[in-house]
Amino acid sequence: MAPLLNTNLQAFNLTVSTLLKQPSHFLPNLTIPTFLELPEQIGQHLASSTSSTTSPPEQKPQRIPQIKALVLDKDNTLCPPHTTTIPKPYLDKLERLRTSPTSPFNINTNPDGVLIVSNTAGSRPDVQKYVDEARTLEEKLAYLRIRVFRVQAPATTGSTDGAGVGAGVKGRRKPFCGPDVLAWFRERGVINQPDEVVVVGDRLGTDTLMAAQMGSWSVWCKDGVTHSVTDQPGMDYRGFLAKVEIVLERYLRESRGVKARVPNGWE
Template sequence: MNVSGTFNVLRLFTSPTLCLPHHTISTFDQLPVPLSNAFPPKHGEKKSDIRAVILDKDNCFAVPYKNHVYEPYKSKFDELRKAYPGSRLLIVSNSAGTDSDKGHEEAKLVESNTGVQVLRHSTKKPGCHGEVMDYLRKSPDADITSASQVAVVGDRLFTDVMMANMMGAHGIWVKEGVVPDHGLLSRFEKGLCSFLLRRGYSAPDPKSEFE
């Protein structure tokens, strides 16, 4: 059970824009690399400086419950690894690397198959944003001074995108994922997003959590 998700979704009653993405793509292979290209500068502002990327796993770059990159996405995944080497690319899953992953065996398998570090975290998304920033702060090669230099990529609005907005990062929504998700929660997320956008709402501006 995702206690963090259940608790944090209540925030939407007072801050509904927390679930809105800054950029939307249909599938992972449409991801613009470097990710700064997804966020053109607004009038009078500098171009976004994305230095680190946080990736969801299930239905983002992998088939749900599989621990390797979906074959048609391998070239895009390799392109992303080259653009964001070392600790600049981090997988944050609500399965692999969590306390429910016994001995973190799944996390180790994902790391072996992808060559990318999986965050070990005790709180599931979206509540683990503090653990994500702690990891990036302690990684000198990430060179992160602001959460606005981070982009979170995932298929769920109430976990991945909401985590991005809670930490002050950029959120990229993979709307369709690897396989169609017609579940009740997924339909509700998409319906709420469409409703808010029609009403003129937009995602919060990224910012540093230290400012």
């Protein structure tokens, strides 16, 4: 099997380039402490955050994004890192998003509206641990019909596989797999355009940056999976880079006055 692209080095280069040229792409459209605080009517909250970065409401009527697709990170967003353990409050939150009659991600009205996109589970077909993680997550979430995005090896071409990876350059992981994720939703009739997608995750350099590359919206889970819902009191799962991002985000926003970019047409 051909080796996957060296996305770690590529992601680092992209992050540095973005910070120098387009720092607004590094800032999320909405910040919440954890996935538990994700609003069901996410479009309305994105509209409120957008109104502060664009024209004043009295000059331009407020538009509300019509969000139809939810992209979820796994590590430190849904699960403690390197596990497939979804704490019960997080699982309950997923259930509400999939069963609430008013949710845009209701399983009956939008069965393919939620997709887990991870740089571990499903991201390396040549790493059995990541293959097993994707399968385990899908088994746990089968009753909610939540799939895990699979990255294919670069040598793989042709039609999509059973996991439904969209067309495009194979072997791309976050933040480069945005076009493939968009294709996944388009193939299933979930979306027509990128601004109907919101990406939720704990990392600015992967999740938020991928949303910017996609032309979609981003939600940053700043605290990740908190210790209060795990069996390890006092545990902070944020790694070194995640903590650096917290400082960097504050610097860009408060010291530099940088505003989060918005999808095309929402300026």
